[in-house]
Amino acid sequence: MIIYQVIPRLFGNRCKRRMVGGSISQNGCGKLNDFNVETLKSIRDLGVTHLWFTGVVRHATTTDYSLFGLPNQHSEIVKGKAGSPYAIVDYYDVDPDLATDVSKRMGEWEETIQRTHQVGMKVIMDFVPNHVAREYHSIAKPSDVEDLGEGDDSNLHFSLNNNFYYCWGKALDLRQIVDHQHYEECPAKATGNDYFDNNPGKCDWYETVKLNYGIDYCGGHRKAFSDNLIPDTWLKMLDILLFWAKKGIDGFRCDMAEMVPSEFWTFAITRLKFEYPNIIFIGEVYAPDQYRKYIASGFDFLYDKVGMYDCLRGVITGTRPTKDITAQWQATNDITDHMLFFLENHDEQRIASDFFAGDPWRAIPAHIICCLLATNPYMLYAGQEFGEKGMDSEGFSGCDGRTTIFDYWSIGTLQRGYLRLGKPLSSEALLKEKYQQIMHISENEKAVKEGRFFDLMYVNPTLGQHQFAWLRKAENDVLLIVVNFSDQAAQVEVMVPRHAFDVLDLTPGTYHGHDLLSDEIMSLHIDSNAEIPLKLKPNDGVVIKWVQ
Structure with missing residues (x-):
């Protein structure tokens, strides 16, 4: 099983003008329709079995879509011009940036799912359970669904029936982030990275608010739920999962899964798999001592970040010996089939960047290990196979060796590799051929598959x-x-x-x-x-x- 992560906003963007901090009209934006059959077949030909579309659900942005009936978000609580794909403003809607016809955005997503299935790949999309954008408001929810926070008692810091946590009558204070605050929120909601006060800093996830799964964090981390007391948030999030599963989704990549109690996952995944037995759940869990608990709660796969990724990064950069790899697989030997290997994703620095290896070829031995060591899955990040450097200073993201998730931008390696905007450089073509060769061994050799x-x-x-x-x-x-x-x-x-x-x-x-x-x-x-x-x-x- 090989997962290919794409950010559609970036992947299909044909615009070659790259203005730092540029708007969508200046820098352009990729669309779901860019994933035509030809492009999807090119991805499948790499040896990819699952395509993870990152940032499909509508999230906070500074781009104005009010003509289409979509509420605008305040710029002080949006990171970058495009906004973070993980600051969801409507769990039941599709990001309008990705639509050729904004009024038909859901249909375009459904057609993309169908095309992906047509070429023999399965579809994974994000489920962001821990937090939402500060101005979350669903306009696309079914008529019988109550919106998140709609029935909250904001006079209470914590209640089992509240969807958010509140800061006891204090107004949100953004003075650490903006010089002159105009956005108003009173009482302030707790911030998404478990910051339970009203004055988040620049390093906090200040654009998001924490969802309440029934744990009273300021009351000694008391779990207020039980088999007979199900938090309101659990029921609403289950409905959201079922909504997307009915669209034909084959799996969910669950953002910061370990910040949500494992009991919720048992509750939700059991019910999803009863109706959709083949659907898979991939969890972003970083604490190794929590791995087995989240697998027991129903996750099929977990990020192997703190173990194998960190080890391979050290080996690639010469700060760790190869013998350390043995200790990493041994640490998860009883759950190997549940561990997802990767060398890049949207959170990590590009291998070819100056902050990592500086040369994409230095990752080839690690790529062989990830593909051929065991039977567990491997994830490839779009552009990795061409040696994308991630050394642009795009805007909010800055030059940090990562490909931005906050800005409107285009990626030259992907334009050449998939959009036929110029011929791939010879070094890019050779690197892709090597990646493809190794992944085909993974796909075709019985000794690797089983x-x-x-x-x-x-x-x-x-x-x-x-x-x-x-x-x-x-x-x-x-x-x-x-x-x-x-x-x-x-x-x-x-x-x-x-x-x-x-x-x-x-x-x-x-x-x-x-x-x-x-x-x-x-x-x-x-x-x-x-x-x-x-x-x-x-x-x-x-x-x-x-x-x-």
């Missing part, structure tokens, strides 16, 4: 600084995979221990080995006393297959 895994590092200590080696096996297909994180070529000798022969049921002998990356054929003597000599290119690897 095979067993054996870590070879404990008998090959000389590899422990720059190289990593492992075996995969399914039936009679065997893969020996060795990667080299060094900028220098390496000549290594790899031992396969007796224990591997027992665990994987390997048969000693001499075989024709086929390196699936270089297409080289070699003679392999496989025995517990033999060393396998291998030449490794810089920042590359070998995937040697034999059939016993």
